[in-house]
Amino acid sequence: EAQVTQNPRYLITVTGKKLTVTCSQNMNHEYMSWYRQDPGLGLRQIYYSMNVEVTDKGDVPEGYKVSRKEKRNFPLILESPSPNQTSLYFCASSPAWSEQFFGPGTRLTVL
């Protein structure tokens, strides 16, 4: 089944404790993105990647890191999480310049 998977689905952590949210897609898509979704603000792009080793900032990259060492994986790293990073996170993938396929989401709470 073609899909985007994210892990973990739910995470509660404390300020400053480094964490990684994994994202994997099995559709051989070149493009992958990370979004956060907050009430009243909608979905905002954090980072995107156009191919292996090619990444670029979205609208809200501060406090986040990404890497794309393999085509199928695009992890999101929070080196020192803060409470304002409490949010619902979505990973997405797409063929070139086309509709994006979203993962199921990761709900992160930073205390």
Next chain:
Amino acid sequence: EDQVTQSPEALRLQEGESSSLNCSYTVSGLRGLFWYRQDPGKGPEFLFTLYSAGEEKEKERLKATLTKKESFLHITAPKPEDSATYLCAVQAVGYGGATNKLIFGTGTLLAVQP
């Protein structure tokens, strides 16, 4: 600044009562406009892509249209299972060509009552 605005924020319909959702956009160069459906606790699910003014796409009870400044999602004779948040997003043409940057609106929460 590129911007996407959706209206209304929320809409309650009776089953069978047709209506339209609006997505207005301001973007320097439009590569594509996307409609997604999002159910509570799930990721957005792709519905349509529109590329040029005058284009229309249909799927079951949904029809999406595009002008140079806005898009409409028409819902004909909706059913309770159409209840969801409908998101609009635009993909802008960036410097040097197209980008994969999507700008989302905040969505319209649709509730269809039996």
